[in-house]
Amino acid sequence: MLNIIVCIKQVPMVSELPWDSKTGTLKRELAHGMMDPASRCALEAALQIKESQGAHICAITMGPLMAEEILHQAKALGADEGVLLTDRRMAGADTFITSHILASYIKEYCSNFNLVLCGSQTSDSETAQVGPQLAEELSIPSICYAGHVDFKNTHVEVQRHVDDFFELLKMNLPGLISIDLSSYKARYLALEGVQNAFENPDIRIVDAKKLNLGKNFSALADSPTRIIDVYSPTTQKENRVLKGAVKKVVDQLFKEYGKEISSAMGKDLKTHKHDGGA
Protein backbone atom coordinates (compact mmCIF):
# COMPACT_ATOMS: atom_id res chain seq x y z
CA MET A 1 0.00 0.00 0.00
CA LEU A 2 1.00 3.54 -0.71
CA ASN A 3 2.44 5.27 2.35
CA ILE A 4 1.97 9.00 2.56
CA ILE A 5 3.43 11.19 5.27
CA VAL A 6 1.90 14.63 5.78
CA CYS A 7 3.77 17.19 7.88
CA ILE A 8 1.42 19.60 9.57
CA LYS A 9 2.01 22.44 11.98
CA GLN A 10 -0.07 24.18 14.59
CA VAL A 11 -0.08 27.96 14.30
CA PRO A 12 -1.79 30.73 16.24
CA MET A 13 -5.14 31.75 14.81
CA VAL A 14 -4.33 35.44 14.46
CA SER A 15 -6.81 36.31 11.76
CA GLU A 16 -9.73 36.25 14.16
CA LEU A 17 -8.14 38.25 16.92
CA PRO A 18 -9.37 41.59 18.16
CA TRP A 19 -6.99 44.52 18.04
CA ASP A 20 -6.01 46.73 20.88
CA SER A 21 -7.63 50.08 20.24
CA LYS A 22 -4.92 51.94 22.12
CA THR A 23 -1.91 50.54 20.33
CA GLY A 24 -3.59 49.44 17.11
CA THR A 25 -2.00 46.01 17.29
CA LEU A 26 -3.43 42.52 17.59
CA LYS A 27 -3.96 40.90 20.93
CA ARG A 28 -1.85 37.90 20.09
CA GLU A 29 -1.86 36.50 23.58
CA LEU A 30 -5.49 35.56 22.92
CA ALA A 31 -4.58 33.39 19.97
CA HIS A 32 -5.88 29.84 19.84
CA GLY A 33 -4.03 27.19 17.92
CA MET A 34 -5.19 25.93 14.55
CA MET A 35 -3.83 23.80 11.76
CA ASP A 36 -1.66 25.91 9.47
CA PRO A 37 -3.73 26.60 6.31
CA ALA A 38 -1.08 25.32 3.89
CA SER A 39 -0.63 22.17 5.99
CA ARG A 40 -4.38 21.64 5.61
CA CYS A 41 -4.01 21.85 1.86
CA ALA A 42 -1.23 19.25 2.01
CA LEU A 43 -3.50 16.99 4.04
CA GLU A 44 -6.27 17.55 1.51
CA ALA A 45 -3.97 16.49 -1.33
CA ALA A 46 -3.16 13.32 0.63
CA LEU A 47 -6.82 12.60 1.29
CA GLN A 48 -7.65 12.92 -2.40
CA ILE A 49 -4.91 10.47 -3.32
CA LYS A 50 -6.19 8.11 -0.64
CA GLU A 51 -9.71 8.32 -2.05
CA SER A 52 -8.64 7.60 -5.58
CA GLN A 53 -6.17 4.75 -5.01
CA GLY A 54 -6.02 3.92 -1.36
CA ALA A 55 -3.19 4.98 0.90
CA HIS A 56 -2.08 4.96 4.48
CA ILE A 57 -1.73 8.53 5.72
CA CYS A 58 0.49 9.36 8.65
CA ALA A 59 0.23 12.94 9.92
CA ILE A 60 3.28 14.21 11.82
CA THR A 61 3.79 17.38 13.73
CA MET A 62 6.54 18.76 15.89
CA GLY A 63 5.37 21.14 18.56
CA PRO A 64 4.20 21.54 22.14
CA LEU A 65 1.78 19.03 23.71
CA MET A 66 -1.10 21.28 22.77
CA ALA A 67 -0.38 20.54 19.10
CA GLU A 68 -2.00 17.13 19.63
CA GLU A 69 -5.28 18.88 18.74
CA ILE A 70 -4.40 19.21 15.09
CA LEU A 71 -3.50 15.51 14.91
CA HIS A 72 -6.97 14.61 16.16
CA GLN A 73 -8.34 16.96 13.59
CA ALA A 74 -6.21 15.33 10.87
CA LYS A 75 -7.48 11.89 11.90
CA ALA A 76 -11.04 13.11 11.90
CA LEU A 77 -10.47 14.31 8.36
CA GLY A 78 -9.18 10.91 7.29
CA ALA A 79 -5.55 10.45 8.32
CA ASP A 80 -4.82 6.95 9.62
CA GLU A 81 -2.15 7.80 12.13
CA GLY A 82 -1.07 10.84 14.14
CA VAL A 83 2.43 11.42 15.51
CA LEU A 84 3.45 14.20 17.85
CA LEU A 85 7.14 14.95 18.20
CA THR A 86 7.40 16.89 21.39
CA ASP A 87 10.09 17.67 23.91
CA ARG A 88 11.25 20.75 25.75
CA ARG A 89 14.56 20.33 24.05
CA MET A 90 12.86 20.76 20.66
CA ALA A 91 11.76 24.31 21.47
CA GLY A 92 13.44 27.13 19.57
CA ALA A 93 14.26 25.07 16.49
CA ASP A 94 14.99 26.96 13.28
CA THR A 95 14.11 25.33 9.96
CA PHE A 96 17.39 23.43 9.83
CA ILE A 97 16.67 21.67 13.12
CA THR A 98 12.90 21.35 12.55
CA SER A 99 13.55 19.46 9.34
CA HIS A 100 16.21 17.41 11.11
CA ILE A 101 13.75 16.34 13.80
CA LEU A 102 11.06 15.44 11.27
CA ALA A 103 13.60 13.53 9.17
CA SER A 104 14.87 11.62 12.21
CA TYR A 105 11.38 10.31 12.92
CA ILE A 106 10.70 9.40 9.31
CA LYS A 107 14.02 7.57 8.91
CA GLU A 108 13.57 5.69 12.14
CA TYR A 109 9.89 4.74 11.97
CA CYS A 110 8.50 5.16 8.45
CA SER A 111 11.39 4.37 6.16
CA ASN A 112 9.01 2.64 3.73
CA PHE A 113 7.22 5.87 2.79
CA ASN A 114 6.46 6.70 -0.84
CA LEU A 115 5.49 10.33 -0.65
CA VAL A 116 5.93 13.19 1.82
CA LEU A 117 3.56 16.14 1.61
CA CYS A 118 4.10 19.53 3.23
CA GLY A 119 2.46 22.90 2.99
CA SER A 120 4.52 25.29 0.92
CA GLN A 121 4.80 27.73 3.83
CA THR A 122 3.35 28.15 7.30
CA SER A 123 1.32 31.19 8.22
CA ASP A 124 3.41 31.93 11.30
CA SER A 125 6.80 31.84 9.62
CA GLU A 126 6.34 31.86 5.82
CA THR A 127 9.89 30.61 5.40
CA ALA A 128 8.98 27.82 2.98
CA GLN A 129 12.20 26.13 4.05
CA VAL A 130 11.12 23.10 6.03
CA GLY A 131 9.83 21.14 2.99
CA PRO A 132 12.97 21.35 0.83
CA GLN A 133 15.26 20.86 3.83
CA LEU A 134 13.35 17.77 4.89
CA ALA A 135 13.67 16.37 1.36
CA GLU A 136 17.38 17.11 1.40
CA GLU A 137 17.90 15.28 4.66
CA LEU A 138 15.89 12.30 3.42
CA SER A 139 17.93 12.37 0.17
CA ILE A 140 14.82 12.53 -1.98
CA PRO A 141 13.77 14.94 -4.73
CA SER A 142 11.23 17.65 -4.02
CA ILE A 143 8.83 19.88 -5.91
CA CYS A 144 7.59 22.97 -4.10
CA TYR A 145 4.59 25.25 -4.65
CA ALA A 146 2.69 22.42 -6.33
CA GLY A 147 -0.71 23.23 -7.78
CA HIS A 148 -1.91 19.77 -8.67
CA VAL A 149 -0.56 16.29 -8.02
CA ASP A 150 -1.34 13.35 -10.29
CA PHE A 151 -0.37 10.04 -8.82
CA LYS A 152 1.00 7.43 -11.26
CA ASN A 153 2.24 4.41 -9.27
CA THR A 154 6.01 4.71 -9.65
CA HIS A 155 6.06 8.46 -10.14
CA VAL A 156 3.98 11.60 -9.77
CA GLU A 157 3.15 14.35 -12.21
CA VAL A 158 2.96 17.77 -10.71
CA GLN A 159 1.65 21.02 -12.14
CA ARG A 160 2.79 24.30 -10.77
CA HIS A 161 2.98 27.99 -11.56
CA VAL A 162 6.25 29.56 -10.44
CA ASP A 163 8.02 32.77 -11.48
CA ASP A 164 5.65 33.24 -14.45
CA PHE A 165 6.22 29.69 -15.75
CA PHE A 166 3.54 27.01 -15.95
CA GLU A 167 5.37 23.75 -15.48
CA LEU A 168 4.50 20.10 -15.67
CA LEU A 169 7.05 17.96 -13.87
CA LYS A 170 7.56 14.27 -13.40
CA MET A 171 9.19 13.08 -10.21
CA ASN A 172 10.34 9.59 -9.27
CA LEU A 173 9.22 8.26 -5.90
CA PRO A 174 9.94 8.42 -3.09
CA GLY A 175 9.77 12.21 -3.16
CA LEU A 176 8.45 15.25 -1.38
CA ILE A 177 5.88 17.76 -2.61
CA SER A 178 4.95 21.02 -0.96
CA ILE A 179 1.44 22.17 -1.72
CA ASP A 180 0.62 25.77 -2.52
CA LEU A 181 -2.00 27.39 -0.38
CA SER A 182 -4.30 28.25 -3.24
CA SER A 183 -4.32 24.79 -4.84
CA TYR A 184 -6.34 22.36 -2.79
CA LYS A 185 -9.46 23.55 -1.08
CA ALA A 186 -9.46 21.98 2.38
CA ARG A 187 -12.62 20.07 3.27
CA TYR A 188 -14.68 20.53 6.38
CA LEU A 189 -14.97 17.89 9.03
CA ALA A 190 -17.56 15.22 8.30
CA LEU A 191 -19.48 13.66 11.16
CA GLU A 192 -18.24 10.22 10.18
CA GLY A 193 -14.70 11.47 10.54
CA VAL A 194 -15.31 12.75 14.03
CA GLN A 195 -16.63 9.31 14.98
CA ASN A 196 -13.56 7.64 13.54
CA ALA A 197 -11.34 9.93 15.51
CA PHE A 198 -13.19 9.11 18.71
CA GLU A 199 -13.03 5.37 18.13
CA ASN A 200 -9.37 5.51 17.44
CA PRO A 201 -8.02 8.37 19.48
CA ASP A 202 -4.41 7.24 19.81
CA ILE A 203 -1.74 9.72 19.03
CA ARG A 204 1.81 8.53 19.12
CA ILE A 205 3.96 10.79 21.25
CA VAL A 206 7.69 10.74 20.66
CA ASP A 207 10.38 12.62 22.56
CA ALA A 208 13.98 13.54 21.76
CA LYS A 209 15.32 10.40 23.39
CA LYS A 210 13.19 8.06 21.29
CA LEU A 211 14.41 9.87 18.21
CA ASN A 212 18.05 9.34 19.15
CA LEU A 213 18.73 13.01 18.73
CA GLY A 214 21.71 12.70 21.04
CA LYS A 215 22.25 13.24 24.72
CA ASN A 216 23.15 16.87 24.44
CA PHE A 217 20.56 17.73 21.83
CA SER A 218 19.10 21.20 22.22
CA ALA A 219 17.17 22.71 19.32
CA LEU A 220 17.94 26.22 20.44
CA ALA A 221 21.67 25.67 20.84
CA ASP A 222 22.02 23.43 17.78
CA SER A 223 20.24 25.74 15.35
CA PRO A 224 22.82 27.32 13.05
CA THR A 225 21.05 30.69 13.14
CA ARG A 226 20.77 32.80 16.27
CA ILE A 227 18.50 35.72 17.08
CA ILE A 228 20.64 38.40 18.71
CA ASP A 229 18.15 41.23 18.98
CA VAL A 230 14.46 41.91 18.59
CA TYR A 231 13.25 45.47 18.38
CA SER A 232 10.33 47.57 17.34
CA PRO A 233 11.18 49.84 14.44
CA THR A 234 10.33 53.48 15.08
CA THR A 235 7.71 54.70 12.71
CA GLN A 236 6.27 57.99 13.91
CA LYS A 237 6.46 60.51 11.08
CA GLU A 238 5.84 64.24 11.22
CA ASN A 239 2.46 64.01 9.61
CA ARG A 240 -0.84 65.69 8.95
CA VAL A 241 -3.81 64.28 10.85
CA LEU A 242 -7.26 64.89 9.41
CA LYS A 243 -10.33 64.12 11.48
CA GLY A 244 -14.01 64.95 11.73
CA ALA A 245 -17.01 64.19 9.55
CA VAL A 246 -16.14 62.09 6.54
CA LYS A 247 -17.36 64.60 3.99
CA LYS A 248 -15.32 67.37 5.54
CA VAL A 249 -12.24 65.23 5.82
CA VAL A 250 -12.42 64.10 2.21
CA ASP A 251 -12.85 67.68 1.00
CA GLN A 252 -9.86 68.73 3.02
CA LEU A 253 -7.81 65.85 1.67
CA PHE A 254 -8.42 66.96 -1.91
CA LYS A 255 -7.97 70.60 -1.14
CA GLU A 256 -4.57 70.02 0.37
CA TYR A 257 -3.29 67.07 -1.64
CA GLY A 258 -5.41 67.12 -4.79
CA LYS A 259 -2.43 68.20 -6.84
CA GLU A 260 -0.33 65.19 -5.84
CA ILE A 261 -3.27 62.86 -6.32
CA SER A 262 -4.21 64.17 -9.73
CA SER A 263 -0.63 64.10 -10.92
CA ALA A 264 -0.16 60.47 -9.88
CA MET A 265 -3.49 59.60 -11.52
CA GLY A 266 -2.50 61.35 -14.69
CA LYS A 267 -5.91 63.07 -14.70
CA ASP A 268 -6.99 66.56 -13.91
CA LEU A 269 -9.15 67.27 -10.87
CA LYS A 270 -11.08 70.46 -10.17
CA THR A 271 -10.81 70.04 -6.43
CA HIS A 272 -7.58 71.85 -5.90
CA LYS A 273 -6.88 75.42 -6.80
CA HIS A 274 -3.24 75.29 -7.87
CA ASP A 275 -3.53 74.45 -11.55
CA GLY A 276 -5.61 77.51 -12.30
CA GLY A 277 -8.31 75.50 -14.12
CA ALA A 278 -6.97 74.74 -17.60
Next chain:
Amino acid sequence: MSSNKEIWVFGDYRNYFQNRVTLQILARAVDLASVTGGEVCAVVFGDGTDEYAKEYIAHGAQKVYVMDDPRLASYSIETFSWLMTWLSKKFTPETLLVGATRFGQEMAPRVAKKLGTGLTADCIDLEINDKKQLVQIAPSFGGNLVAKIITPETRPQMATVRPGTFHELTHDYEAKGEIISFDLPENLPEDQIQLLTSEYKPSKKKKIEDADIVICGGRGMGSKGKFKKLFELAKIMNAEVGATRPVVYSEWADHETLVGQAGKNIKPKILFSFGVSGAIQHTAALTDARFIIAVNKNPNATMMKMADVAVVADANQACLGIIKAIKENIRD
Protein backbone atom coordinates in the same frame (compact mmCIF):
# COMPACT_ATOMS: atom_id res chain seq x y z
CA MET B 1 35.24 26.96 10.04
CA SER B 2 37.60 28.55 7.57
CA SER B 3 36.30 30.57 4.69
CA ASN B 4 37.55 33.29 2.44
CA LYS B 5 35.93 36.67 2.43
CA GLU B 6 33.88 36.32 -0.72
CA ILE B 7 30.25 37.35 -0.80
CA TRP B 8 28.38 35.25 -3.32
CA VAL B 9 25.17 36.12 -5.07
CA PHE B 10 23.23 33.48 -6.98
CA GLY B 11 22.76 34.63 -10.58
CA ASP B 12 19.05 34.14 -11.09
CA TYR B 13 18.74 35.31 -14.70
CA ARG B 14 15.57 33.52 -15.76
CA ASN B 15 12.83 35.93 -16.78
CA TYR B 16 15.57 38.53 -16.99
CA PHE B 17 13.68 41.72 -17.72
CA GLN B 18 11.12 41.28 -14.99
CA ASN B 19 13.46 39.71 -12.50
CA ARG B 20 15.95 42.28 -11.23
CA VAL B 21 16.56 40.70 -7.86
CA THR B 22 20.10 39.51 -8.60
CA LEU B 23 21.18 43.03 -9.57
CA GLN B 24 19.50 44.45 -6.47
CA ILE B 25 21.32 42.04 -4.18
CA LEU B 26 24.63 42.66 -5.94
CA ALA B 27 24.25 46.35 -5.07
CA ARG B 28 23.85 45.52 -1.39
CA ALA B 29 26.72 43.02 -1.56
CA VAL B 30 28.97 45.85 -2.77
CA ASP B 31 28.13 47.82 0.40
CA LEU B 32 28.71 44.79 2.60
CA ALA B 33 32.02 43.98 0.93
CA SER B 34 33.26 47.51 1.52
CA VAL B 35 32.95 46.78 5.24
CA THR B 36 34.32 43.22 5.25
CA GLY B 37 37.04 43.84 2.70
CA GLY B 38 35.77 40.89 0.70
CA GLU B 39 34.99 40.41 -2.95
CA VAL B 40 31.57 40.36 -4.55
CA CYS B 41 31.03 37.31 -6.73
CA ALA B 42 28.10 36.15 -8.81
CA VAL B 43 27.50 32.47 -9.56
CA VAL B 44 25.84 31.49 -12.82
CA PHE B 45 24.67 28.11 -14.09
CA GLY B 46 23.16 27.73 -17.54
CA ASP B 47 23.67 27.46 -21.26
CA GLY B 48 24.84 30.58 -23.08
CA THR B 49 25.17 32.76 -20.01
CA ASP B 50 27.99 35.02 -21.13
CA GLU B 51 25.70 38.03 -21.39
CA TYR B 52 24.49 37.61 -17.85
CA ALA B 53 27.99 37.24 -16.45
CA LYS B 54 28.93 40.54 -18.10
CA GLU B 55 25.79 42.20 -16.84
CA TYR B 56 26.62 41.13 -13.28
CA ILE B 57 30.10 42.61 -13.62
CA ALA B 58 28.55 45.87 -14.82
CA HIS B 59 26.39 45.80 -11.69
CA GLY B 60 29.06 45.26 -9.09
CA ALA B 61 30.40 41.70 -9.31
CA GLN B 62 34.19 41.51 -9.23
CA LYS B 63 34.19 37.84 -10.12
CA VAL B 64 31.69 35.59 -11.79
CA TYR B 65 31.88 31.82 -11.36
CA VAL B 66 30.27 30.22 -14.38
CA MET B 67 29.22 26.74 -15.35
CA ASP B 68 27.99 26.84 -18.89
CA ASP B 69 26.79 23.63 -20.48
CA PRO B 70 23.89 22.52 -22.70
CA ARG B 71 22.79 20.20 -19.89
CA LEU B 72 22.08 23.29 -17.78
CA ALA B 73 19.72 24.81 -20.34
CA SER B 74 16.74 24.73 -18.02
CA TYR B 75 16.60 25.57 -14.34
CA SER B 76 16.72 22.48 -12.11
CA ILE B 77 16.54 22.62 -8.34
CA GLU B 78 18.45 19.38 -7.90
CA THR B 79 21.26 20.19 -10.31
CA PHE B 80 21.64 23.84 -9.35
CA SER B 81 21.67 23.13 -5.63
CA TRP B 82 24.18 20.35 -6.13
CA LEU B 83 26.46 22.59 -8.21
CA MET B 84 26.15 25.50 -5.78
CA THR B 85 27.13 23.17 -2.96
CA TRP B 86 30.04 21.80 -4.93
CA LEU B 87 31.37 25.28 -5.67
CA SER B 88 30.83 26.49 -2.10
CA LYS B 89 32.78 23.57 -0.73
CA LYS B 90 35.59 24.33 -3.14
CA PHE B 91 35.80 28.08 -2.45
CA THR B 92 34.21 28.41 1.02
CA PRO B 93 32.56 31.80 0.59
CA GLU B 94 31.80 33.78 3.72
CA THR B 95 28.28 34.67 2.60
CA LEU B 96 25.80 33.36 0.03
CA LEU B 97 22.78 35.47 -0.91
CA VAL B 98 19.87 34.27 -3.00
CA GLY B 99 16.93 36.20 -4.47
CA ALA B 100 13.57 35.07 -3.17
CA THR B 101 12.06 34.09 -6.47
CA ARG B 102 10.15 30.83 -6.19
CA PHE B 103 13.21 29.08 -7.60
CA GLY B 104 15.59 30.75 -5.17
CA GLN B 105 13.29 30.02 -2.25
CA GLU B 106 13.37 26.34 -3.13
CA MET B 107 17.05 26.08 -3.96
CA ALA B 108 18.54 28.00 -1.04
CA PRO B 109 17.16 25.71 1.73
CA ARG B 110 18.56 22.64 -0.03
CA VAL B 111 21.97 24.25 -0.39
CA ALA B 112 21.95 25.36 3.26
CA LYS B 113 21.08 21.83 4.35
CA LYS B 114 23.77 20.24 2.19
CA LEU B 115 26.34 22.66 3.59
CA GLY B 116 25.08 22.30 7.15
CA THR B 117 24.56 26.01 7.58
CA GLY B 118 21.81 28.45 8.57
CA LEU B 119 19.48 30.36 6.28
CA THR B 120 17.28 33.36 7.02
CA ALA B 121 14.29 33.87 4.76
CA ASP B 122 13.10 37.20 3.38
CA CYS B 123 15.57 39.62 4.91
CA ILE B 124 14.47 43.24 4.80
CA ASP B 125 18.02 44.41 5.38
CA LEU B 126 21.56 43.09 5.67
CA GLU B 127 24.38 44.63 7.68
CA ILE B 128 27.86 43.76 8.92
CA ASN B 129 28.51 43.98 12.66
CA ASP B 130 31.77 44.76 14.41
CA LYS B 131 32.75 41.10 14.37
CA LYS B 132 32.37 41.23 10.60
CA GLN B 133 29.40 38.89 10.79
CA LEU B 134 26.46 39.19 8.46
CA VAL B 135 23.47 40.53 10.38
CA GLN B 136 20.29 39.25 8.75
CA ILE B 137 17.37 41.51 9.54
CA ALA B 138 13.94 40.00 9.13
CA PRO B 139 10.39 40.56 10.40
CA SER B 140 9.69 38.62 13.53
CA PHE B 141 6.43 36.97 14.49
CA GLY B 142 4.42 38.76 17.12
CA GLY B 143 3.52 42.42 16.95
CA ASN B 144 5.55 45.01 15.17
CA LEU B 145 8.94 43.45 15.68
CA VAL B 146 12.08 43.00 13.68
CA ALA B 147 14.75 40.44 14.51
CA LYS B 148 18.49 40.58 13.97
CA ILE B 149 19.85 37.15 13.20
CA ILE B 150 23.39 35.89 12.80
CA THR B 151 24.95 32.61 11.80
CA PRO B 152 27.72 32.49 14.39
CA GLU B 153 29.57 29.28 13.58
CA THR B 154 28.78 27.80 10.22
CA ARG B 155 29.66 29.18 6.78
CA PRO B 156 28.50 30.45 4.42
CA GLN B 157 26.08 32.79 6.13
CA MET B 158 22.98 32.44 3.96
CA ALA B 159 19.95 34.63 3.40
CA THR B 160 17.19 35.12 0.87
CA VAL B 161 15.98 38.58 -0.11
CA ARG B 162 12.70 39.54 -1.79
CA PRO B 163 12.67 41.37 -5.10
CA GLY B 164 12.41 45.12 -4.51
CA THR B 165 14.21 45.16 -1.17
CA PHE B 166 17.39 46.80 -2.46
CA HIS B 167 18.12 49.10 -5.40
CA GLU B 168 20.33 48.03 -8.27
CA LEU B 169 23.37 50.09 -9.20
CA THR B 170 23.44 51.83 -12.54
CA HIS B 171 25.04 49.83 -15.33
CA ASP B 172 28.77 50.56 -15.34
CA TYR B 173 30.21 49.89 -18.79
CA GLU B 174 33.74 50.45 -17.55
CA ALA B 175 33.54 47.89 -14.76
CA LYS B 176 36.10 45.12 -14.88
CA GLY B 177 35.65 41.68 -13.50
CA GLU B 178 36.97 38.19 -13.85
CA ILE B 179 34.92 35.37 -15.34
CA ILE B 180 35.99 31.98 -14.03
CA SER B 181 34.56 29.02 -15.89
CA PHE B 182 34.23 25.41 -14.83
CA ASP B 183 33.26 22.21 -16.55
CA LEU B 184 30.42 20.23 -15.06
CA PRO B 185 31.82 17.85 -12.46
CA GLU B 186 31.82 14.23 -13.63
CA ASN B 187 29.98 12.98 -10.61
CA LEU B 188 26.96 15.28 -10.98
CA PRO B 189 24.02 13.03 -10.04
CA GLU B 190 21.17 12.39 -12.41
CA ASP B 191 17.98 14.37 -11.87
CA GLN B 192 15.07 12.56 -10.29
CA ILE B 193 12.76 15.20 -11.69
CA GLN B 194 11.97 15.70 -15.34
CA LEU B 195 10.54 18.89 -16.75
CA LEU B 196 7.83 17.66 -19.13
CA THR B 197 6.48 21.02 -20.26
CA SER B 198 7.15 24.62 -19.38
CA GLU B 199 5.27 27.61 -20.66
CA TYR B 200 6.32 31.18 -20.01
CA LYS B 201 3.18 33.18 -19.28
CA PRO B 202 3.85 36.54 -17.72
CA SER B 203 0.67 37.99 -16.36
CA LYS B 204 -0.81 40.58 -18.70
CA LYS B 205 -2.21 42.64 -15.91
CA LYS B 206 -0.40 45.76 -14.90
CA LYS B 207 1.85 44.88 -12.03
CA ILE B 208 1.22 46.22 -8.59
CA GLU B 209 5.00 46.42 -8.11
CA ASP B 210 5.16 49.08 -10.81
CA ALA B 211 1.93 50.99 -10.18
CA ASP B 212 2.02 54.74 -9.51
CA ILE B 213 -0.95 54.56 -7.20
CA VAL B 214 -1.70 51.59 -4.99
CA ILE B 215 -4.89 51.33 -2.98
CA CYS B 216 -4.29 48.93 -0.19
CA GLY B 217 -7.11 47.52 1.91
CA GLY B 218 -6.95 45.71 5.21
CA ARG B 219 -9.31 43.90 7.52
CA GLY B 220 -10.71 47.25 8.65
CA MET B 221 -12.64 47.44 5.34
CA GLY B 222 -15.08 45.18 7.13
CA SER B 223 -16.38 42.74 4.52
CA LYS B 224 -15.83 41.37 1.04
CA GLY B 225 -18.64 43.53 -0.27
CA LYS B 226 -17.17 46.71 1.14
CA PHE B 227 -13.69 45.75 0.01
CA LYS B 228 -15.02 45.60 -3.57
CA LYS B 229 -15.42 49.37 -3.48
CA LEU B 230 -11.64 49.66 -3.47
CA PHE B 231 -11.58 48.09 -6.93
CA GLU B 232 -14.04 50.74 -8.09
CA LEU B 233 -11.84 53.46 -6.62
CA ALA B 234 -8.77 51.90 -8.23
CA LYS B 235 -10.47 51.91 -11.59
CA ILE B 236 -11.29 55.59 -11.57
CA MET B 237 -7.88 56.48 -10.19
CA ASN B 238 -5.94 54.37 -12.64
CA ALA B 239 -4.52 52.48 -9.68
CA GLU B 240 -3.85 48.91 -8.57
CA VAL B 241 -5.42 47.28 -5.53
CA GLY B 242 -3.24 45.78 -2.82
CA ALA B 243 -4.30 43.79 0.22
CA THR B 244 -3.08 42.55 3.57
CA ARG B 245 -2.82 38.88 4.37
CA PRO B 246 -6.04 38.51 6.40
CA VAL B 247 -7.87 39.99 3.40
CA VAL B 248 -6.30 37.44 1.09
CA TYR B 249 -6.95 34.60 3.54
CA SER B 250 -10.61 35.65 3.74
CA GLU B 251 -10.73 35.66 -0.06
CA TRP B 252 -11.81 39.30 -0.34
CA ALA B 253 -9.00 39.67 -2.86
CA ASP B 254 -6.71 37.20 -4.59
CA HIS B 255 -3.15 36.32 -3.75
CA GLU B 256 -1.71 38.48 -6.54
CA THR B 257 -2.71 41.55 -4.53
CA LEU B 258 -0.86 40.58 -1.36
CA VAL B 259 1.56 43.27 -0.25
CA GLY B 260 4.26 42.37 2.25
CA GLN B 261 6.78 39.79 3.29
CA ALA B 262 4.70 36.97 1.85
CA GLY B 263 3.71 38.98 -1.22
CA LYS B 264 4.99 41.92 -3.22
CA ASN B 265 7.11 44.99 -2.51
CA ILE B 266 5.60 48.17 -3.93
CA LYS B 267 6.93 51.63 -4.79
CA PRO B 268 3.96 53.86 -5.70
CA LYS B 269 4.02 57.64 -5.86
CA ILE B 270 0.93 57.55 -3.68
CA LEU B 271 -0.25 54.77 -1.43
CA PHE B 272 -3.77 54.86 -0.05
CA SER B 273 -4.11 52.51 2.89
CA PHE B 274 -7.60 51.70 4.17
CA GLY B 275 -8.16 49.85 7.44
CA VAL B 276 -4.63 48.48 7.70
CA SER B 277 -2.95 48.21 11.10
CA GLY B 278 0.60 48.34 9.79
CA ALA B 279 2.19 45.06 10.91
CA ILE B 280 5.88 44.85 10.05
CA GLN B 281 5.28 41.96 7.62
CA HIS B 282 3.16 44.38 5.62
CA THR B 283 5.02 47.67 6.08
CA ALA B 284 8.40 46.15 5.19
CA ALA B 285 7.13 46.21 1.62
CA LEU B 286 6.21 49.90 1.71
CA THR B 287 9.57 51.53 2.30
CA ASP B 288 9.69 52.88 -1.24
CA ALA B 289 6.18 54.33 -1.22
CA ARG B 290 6.70 58.06 -1.72
CA PHE B 291 3.55 59.48 -0.16
CA ILE B 292 1.21 57.60 2.14
CA ILE B 293 -2.39 58.48 2.91
CA ALA B 294 -3.77 56.17 5.60
CA VAL B 295 -7.36 55.86 6.72
CA ASN B 296 -8.07 54.17 10.01
CA LYS B 297 -10.53 54.72 12.78
CA ASN B 298 -7.72 54.21 15.24
CA PRO B 299 -5.32 57.19 15.14
CA ASN B 300 -2.67 55.17 16.97
CA ALA B 301 -2.37 52.37 14.44
CA THR B 302 1.21 51.98 13.18
CA MET B 303 0.04 52.58 9.64
CA MET B 304 -1.29 55.99 10.71
CA LYS B 305 1.99 56.89 12.35
CA MET B 306 4.03 56.11 9.29
CA ALA B 307 1.64 57.93 6.93
CA ASP B 308 2.17 61.42 5.55
CA VAL B 309 -1.53 62.05 5.91
CA ALA B 310 -3.45 60.18 8.60
CA VAL B 311 -7.20 60.33 8.10
CA VAL B 312 -9.15 59.31 11.17
CA ALA B 313 -12.34 57.87 9.72
CA ASP B 314 -14.28 54.76 8.89
CA ALA B 315 -12.42 53.13 6.02
CA ASN B 316 -15.48 52.20 4.04
CA GLN B 317 -17.12 55.61 4.41
CA ALA B 318 -13.91 57.36 3.44
CA CYS B 319 -13.56 55.14 0.38
CA LEU B 320 -17.10 55.99 -0.74
CA GLY B 321 -16.43 59.67 -0.06
CA ILE B 322 -13.28 59.66 -2.15
CA ILE B 323 -15.00 57.85 -5.02
CA LYS B 324 -17.72 60.49 -4.98
CA ALA B 325 -15.28 63.38 -4.80
CA ILE B 326 -13.27 62.11 -7.74
CA LYS B 327 -16.30 61.34 -9.87
CA GLU B 328 -17.63 64.82 -9.30
CA ASN B 329 -14.37 66.56 -9.98
CA ILE B 330 -12.65 64.68 -12.72
CA ARG B 331 -11.99 66.65 -15.91
CA ASP B 332 -11.96 64.39 -18.95
